[in-house]
Amino acid sequence: MNKLPALCVLSMMAVPVLASCGGDQDASSLPAPPGRAAQERTTSGDVQPTDRTSGVPRIDAQQLVAAFGYADYRYIEFDETETMAEDSLTDVGLTGSVLGFRRGPQLWTDGGPNSGLTVIMKVSVLDEITGDKSKGDIVDVLLPAHSPDTAANLAESLPAGASVALYLNDVPPSEVPATAPAGLLTPVTPQGFIVGDGVGEGVVYPMAHEIVPDQSLDEQVPVGTEVP
Amino acid sequence: MNLRQCRVIAAVSSLVVMAGLCLSLALAAPAQADPYADCRQGTAVCRPDTNPDHWCFGQTTEGRPVLRSSIQWAIDNADNTTDITTSFMSSCSATADARWRESGLGQGILGQYICTDWAGASYPEVCYSSDVVINMNAHDYVADDPSNIIPSSDGNVEPGEIALNVDMSTCHEFGHHLGLAHHNVAWYQDFDNDCMRNEWLEAEQANAGWRKYNGHHRDHINAHY
Numbered sequence: 001m002n003k004l005p006a007l008c009v010l011s012m013m014a015v016p017v018l019a020s021c022g023g024d025q026d027a028s029s030l031p032a033p034p035g036r037a038a039q040e041r042t043t044s045g046d047v048q049p050t051d052r053t054s055g056v057p058r059i060d061a062q063q064l065v066a067a068f069g070y071a072d073y074r075y076i077e078f079d080e081t082e083t084m085a086e087d088s089l090t091d092v093g094l095t096g097s098v099l100g101f102r103r104g105p106q107l108w109t110d111g112g113p114n115s116g117l118t119v120i121m122k123v124s125v126l127d128e129i130t131g132d133k134s135k136g137d138i139v140d141v142l143l144p145a146h147s148p149d150t151a152a153n154l155a156e157s158l159p160a161g162a163s164v165a166l167y168l169n170d171v172p173p174s175e176v177p178a179t180a181p182a183g184l185l186t187p188v189t190p191q192g193f194i195v196g197d198g199v200g201e202g203v204v205y206p207m208a209h210e211i212v213p214d215q216s217l218d219e220q221v222p223v224g225t226e227v228p
Numbered sequence: 229m230n231l232r233q234c235r236v237i238a239a240v241s242s243l244v245v246m247a248g249l250c251l252s253l254a255l256a257a258p259a260q261a262d263p264y265a266d267c268r269q270g271t272a273v274c275r276p277d278t279n280p281d282h283w284c285f286g287q288t289t290e291g292r293p294v295l296r297s298s299i300q301w302a303i304d305n306a307d308n309t310t311d312i313t314t315s316f317m318s319s320c321s322a323t324a325d326a327r328w329r330e331s332g333l334g335q336g337i338l339g340q341y342i343c344t345d346w347a348g349a350s351y352p353e354v355c356y357s358s359d360v361v362i363n364m365n366a367h368d369y370v371a372d373d374p375s376n377i378i379p380s381s382d383g384n385v386e387p388g389e390i391a392l393n394v395d396m397s398t399c400h401e402f403g404h405h406l407g408l409a410h411h412n413v414a415w416y417q418d419f420d421n422d423c424m425r426n427e428w429l430e431a432e433q434a435n436a437g438w439r440k441y442n443g444h445h446r447d448h449i450n451a452h453y
Contacts, residue, residue: 069267069273070267070273070274070342070343070346070355071273071340071341071342071343072273072340072341072404072409072410073337073338073339073340073341074337074338074339074396074397074400074401074426075334075336075337075338075426076336076338076370076378076379076380076381076426076428077379077426077427078379079379083377083379086375086377087375087377087378088374088375089335089336089369089375089378090335107331107333108286108287108288108329108331108359110284110286110287110320110327110329110359111319111320111321111322111324111327112320112321112322112324112327112344112345112357112358112359113322113344113345113357114344114345115327115344115359116359117344142333144340144342146342146343146344146346147344147346169333169334169335171333172332174332175331175332175333186333186334187334188334188335188336188337189334189336189337190337192336
C-alpha cells in the first residue's frame, strides 16, 4: 500500500503545530508518539518496555523487525494461518508467552564471522493448536542470529510476558551439534513466528519483516484457541 | 512581528514547502516503492560492498551435484546479466562475500540469506560477508506436498519441477545477497517476472521468466556497482 498521501497530509497538519517561534510550548509537553512504549527501568538496570496503563510488557515492533532485518528467505506463503496449522508441514502449533532469550548453539562456521549463530526463545505454552504440546509446557524455539548481540536485542524488543502464536517444526538432530538442547523447535516458515503487542493493537511477523497494525493475535489461530 | 504573525507565516510557508516536497516525492514514488539495501529497518536486506563478489561452496554442498550446479548457474546468471563481477574461492573463509551451504531447518523455508558481518554504523546498508543457505529437503517436501494444501504446489512431482525451484531459490537468495527485497503477486502486474517472488513453480512455468532478475532489479544491482 502506498502510504505517501496520508503521510504528506499528516506532515502538513503537523508542521504548523510544531512551529514554535519561541512560544510557550516545549517538547516535553507534547503527547508521546502513538505506539511508543513507555520505558521503565527495572531493579537490574535493564530497560523493560511496559505499557503504563495495563502493566503488560510491550514490544518494540520496529526494533523487533530490525533485529531480523539481516536475514531473508524464500518460503511457502500461506494465505491464512489456519491453513498452516492444518498442513502436515507443521509439527507443532501453539499460543504462549515469552519467557526470555539466550544464545543458542552455533550450527556451522564455514569460516565465516558469526556464521550459524542462533538464539533460543523460551516460551511457556498457553494452548495447543496442533501437535503434542499442552498448557504449562516450556518449549525452546531456535531462531537465526546475525551477531552475538541478537539475544540481548531480542530480549529488549520482545520482553518476557509478550504473547506469541507459533507454527513450528522439530529440529532434526542432524542439523544441530550434539551439545544442543534436546527437543528444539524452529518456525516452519517466517510466517510461523507471530507476536502480539500485548495490548491488542496489532501483530508482528518478525522474520517476515511485517508489522500489521489492524490484526489481532486471535485472528492468527483457529477459532477456540486460547490466546494470551 | 508579533508571535501570532510569526506562527501564521511559519504555518503558511511550511505548507508550501511540504506541498512541494510531497509533489516531488509522489513523482518519484515508483522507485521508492521498492526498498533496496535497507537492512537496519527490516524492509530489505543489506547489500555487499562494491568489490568483486567472492563466493564459495560450503562443506554441506559436497555430494550434492544438483545444488552445486544450480549455485553455479545463479552466479553465472548474475554475472552475465548485471554489472557484478564474481570470483570463486576454492575454500570458504571469512573473506568470502557469500558462503553457500545446505541446511534442513524449517520445512517450508526453501532458502535463507543471512548477513554475518554487518559493516556497522559508518556503512549501515552494507554487509561484508553472508551465508546463503538452500534447504533441499524442503524442495522435495513441497513438490510432493502430502497434505495437498500448500499454495501454488499441485502436489505432483513432475520432471524438472524440483530443479526449476532449486534454480529459483539460488537466484532468489543471491538476489537477497545483492540487496533485493521480496515482492508479492500484485507487484508483478507492473514488472516482469523474476526470481524474487516466493511462490512455488510448477514445471510448466519453466519458461515464464521466474529464474532471472527483471529489468527493475537489474537496475538496482547495476546502480550499486
